[in-house]
Amino acid sequence: YVVGGVPPAGYSTTTVEMYDPVTNTWTAKASALTTRALAGGGVINGKLYVVGGCVGSDCRIGVTNALEVYDPAANSWTSLAPIPTARYGAATGVINGRLYVAGGGTACPPCSAQTVVESYNPLTNTWRAEPSLPAGVANTTGTVINNVLYVVGGYNWAVSGGVLNSLYAFDPAAGATGTWTAKATMPTARHLPGVEAVNGILYAFGGGTSTAVTAVVEAYDPVANLWTAKASLPAAIYGIGSGVLNGRIYAAGGVDSASTILSTVYVYQP
Numbered sequence: 001y002v003v004g005g006v007p008p009a010g011y012s013t014t015t016v017e018m019y020d021p022v023t024n025t026w027t028a029k030a031s032a033l034t035t036r037a038l039a040g041g042g043v044i045n046g047k048l049y050v051v052g053g054c055v056g057s058d059c060r061i062g063v064t065n066a067l068e069v070y071d072p073a074a075n076s077w078t079s080l081a082p083i084p085t086a087r088y089g090a091a092t093g094v095i096n097g098r099l100y101v102a103g104g105g106t107a108c109p110p111c112s113a114q115t116v117v118e119s120y121n122p123l124t125n126t127w128r129a130e131p132s133l134p135a136g137v138a139n140t141t142g143t144v145i146n147n148v149l150y151v152v153g154g155y156n157w158a159v160s161g162g163v164l165n166s167l168y169a170f171d172p173a174a175g176a177t178g179t180w181t182a183k184a185t186m187p188t189a190r191h192l193p194g195v196e197a198v199n200g201i202l203y204a205f206g207g208g209t210s211t212a213v214t215a216v217v218e219a220y221d222p223v224a225n226l227w228t229a230k231a232s233l234p235a236a237i238y239g240i241g242s243g244v245l246n247g248r249i250y251a252a253g254g255v256d257s258a259s260t261i262l263s264t265v266y267v268y269q270p
Contacts, residue, residue, distance in 0.1 A: 001029070001070070002241045002252055003050050004036045008261045012037035012054055016070070019252070019265070021245050030075045034066040038139070038192075038239070040092035042099045044122050047071050049080075049099050051120070054088045063088050063107045067120065081125045085116045089192065091142025091151040095172055097122070100130065100149050102170065105138030113138035113156040117170070131178050133168060140164075141195035143202055145222055147173065150183075152204050155191040163210045165189035167220065184225045188216045194240035196249045198270045203230070203249060205268070208238040213257040217268075234266060 002017050014031040032050065039053030048070040055062045065086035068077050087104030094100070099120040106112045113136030118127050133151065140154030149170040155162050165186040172178040190207030197203070202220040206213070215233040220226070237254035244250070249268040255261055 001048055001072075001243075003032055003041065003048070003070070004039055004053060005241065005253060006037045006261060011035070011056060019250065021248075021250070030070075030077060032070070033068050033077050033079055034064055036064055036066070036088075038088040040090045040101055040104075042092050042094040044094055044097055044099065046073075047122075049120070049122070051083050051092070051099070051101055052087045052090055052104060059088055059105065059108050063105070069122070080122075081120075081127060083118055083120070084127055084129075085114065085118060087114055087116070089139040089154070090114075091137070091140045091149070091154075093142045093144035093149040095144055095147050095149060098172075100142075100170070100172075102142060102149065102151050102168075103133050103137035103140050103154065105155070111157050112136065113154070113158070119172075130172070131170070131180060134180050134182060135166065137164060137166065137168075139191035141193055141204075143195050143197045145197045145200055145202060147171070148222070150195075150197075150202055150220075150222075152195045152202070153186055153190045153193050153207060161189075161210045163189045163191050163208065169222070183222070184220070184227060186220070187218055187227050187229070188214060190214060190216075190238070192238045192240075194237075194242040194249075194251050194254075196242050196244050198244055198247060198249060201270065203268070203270065205242075205249070205251065206233050206237040206240050206254065212236070213238050213255070219270075231268075235264070237262065237264075
């Protein structure tokens, strides 16, 4: 499922489309309730939760705190308790039935990268504060491996060059309230990369560097705490929508080095 984003018309949308890898076809689904781009999301018990995001084309119009859930069986959206801290470009992941939202950016201006982490319990429709990130990250992406949330790269306007190669891991079971740990830095600093996990390995693909858009793909092994280079994307892209289906990574849309908004879909077999 691809929710929202910025189409070539230039402003964020409520459009929802579903891809079926068996038939290799796209199908339009019920529109979301909130227009947004650079939102976060996660699947809990077969339902898709979407949170935050920009309500304009470049986050200068505003940032939303809306949380909505999509039920594929009913093809319908429902509004839920808003996240306490509005943000876009946050890292998200689901651990033990909770949706975690880490970091993200505020509206521009003032364009600040946040350390705030909050998690959502769908059983009670409530949010709670979690331990903060070690440093502010916006335009980041996350994934979960073995009940640990990984926050990959991103952007921080207060850091020289802005673009980050950091990797942070949050284990909610460590300590009394969960613990953040800095891991081996990513060889290629980037923001808005695609990030997915397959068979316990994290893959970071594409993204924007300080000077260009990249096609570089790098894989992180959390056991060895080690990054390795992989086959590059066919094109340099950032802001990709992605997901894992049957052990393959699907990467849809994004923006290329000419600032063209894409409808391309690539599939990667690790």
